[in-house]
Amino acid sequence: MEKKGILLVISGFSGAGKGTLVKKLMETYDEYALSVSMTTRAPREGEQEGVHYFFTDRERFEKTIAEDGLIEYAQYCGNYYGTPRAYVESQLARGSNVILEIEMQGALQIKQKIPEALLLFVTPPSAAELERRLVGRGTETPEVIAKRLARAYEESEGMDAYDYIVVNDVLEECVEEVHRLVDAARCEPIRRTEFIKEITEELKGFAKGAE
Amino acid sequence: MEKKGILLVISGFSGAGKGTLVKKLMETYDEYALSVSMTTRAPREGEQEGVHYFFTDRERFEKTIAEDGLIEYAQYCGNYYGTPRAYVESQLARGSNVILEIEMQGALQIKQKIPEALLLFVTPPSAAELERRLVGRGTETPEVIAKRLARAYEESEGMDAYDYIVVNDVLEECVEEVHRLVDAARCEPIRRTEFIKEITEELKGFAKGAE
Secondary structure: OOOOOOEEEEEEOOOOOHHHHHHHHHHHOOOEEEOOEEEOOOOOOOOOEOOOEEEOOHHHHHHHHHOOOEEEEEEEOOEEEEEEHHHHHHHHHOOOEEEEEOOHHHHHHHHHHOOOOEEEEEEOOOHHHHHHHHHHOOOOOHHHHHHHHHHHHHHHOOHHHOOEEEEOOOHHHHHHHHHHHHHHHOOOHHHOHHHHHHHHHHHHHHHHHHO | OOOOOOEEEEEEOOOOOHHHHHHHHHHHOOOEEEOOEEEOOOOOOOOOEOOOEEEOOHHHHHHHHHOOOEEEEEEEOOEEEEEEHHHHHHHHHOOOEEEEEOOHHHHHHHHHHOOOOEEEEEEOOOHHHHHHHHHHOOOOOHHHHHHHHHHHHHHHOOHHHOOEEEEOOOHHHHHHHHHHHHHHHOOOHHHOHHHHHHHHHHHHHHHHHOO
């Protein structure tokens, strides 16, 4: 069977616990790697090249875009951010599942370019719980919380474009579920193309031999 | 979350070990039920009504077709065979996963009518292994084996219409894999429609409240 890793695109409501989930998943299993973004923004104190970001300038970033070297990119506050194809592909080739934590529009962009990417949408068990978590952080004003809930409503309309909806209730269970889903996804025909091709060819040989 | 069972449609090459797999799955887990077909053929020695088949006559069978009471049906040797909708739906409603072991064309018919049905295709690890198993049975002539392999080649072209490809190498592992796939399938948006609807409505309420 194919040994290649799976490109795991994780989105979800702000407050759904994606960051903690990804962290715990990486701590629990060896076979996951986090995608490292490329950016034109200046490094901040303590940020390391190749760990937090690949730092570059506008000229080289735009050259990379032109060469189709990014699987998705966007601009924020005058800086480019993108996902370098080469890094993702080398990790996948070594058999690591590469995690990309990214918002909905970027996720759907990736699905179009890379149909075998696995898209997970992380959600709390209910909207009331989402609100509780956002309020519980104690770091955001009621206005910001209201904005995030309004944004969550918009995103809820796009959830069904994802491969799986993951309910993050108990963190440890959710980590196990995500890991099982990645395993299950390996059985989808789109990720068994090599196997299907091989057995079809082999059967064709038998069928011809029998004629 | 939804408690409804999943309609599990199992196809696969002749010789892939579907029958043994289904038997073992039912023995290992309580939550599976086997679909019982309706037929116009006469009961054979030892066959029980409602266990092996629902026996009926042509007139009632055709009435059931007309009332859309079958999720699929076909004729073989002048007799009707079909899957009664009512039985499947009552089992699903009680939370059982209903297993339907059926060939490819019937399976694809069902997927069209019931998009949330889960289609599994069972295959040995290779065509050589398939041949070994068919020969190993010692019950079929070389001509029959050649026909089955030719049929397998035809079917291999349709494998990618299935939700998952299950490689049946070691039986016990395969049973576990099927069970995990059914679990994973519960996270697909098509089987989380209730949840998506509820959280969308709830978020809409929050979004409106914030306006």
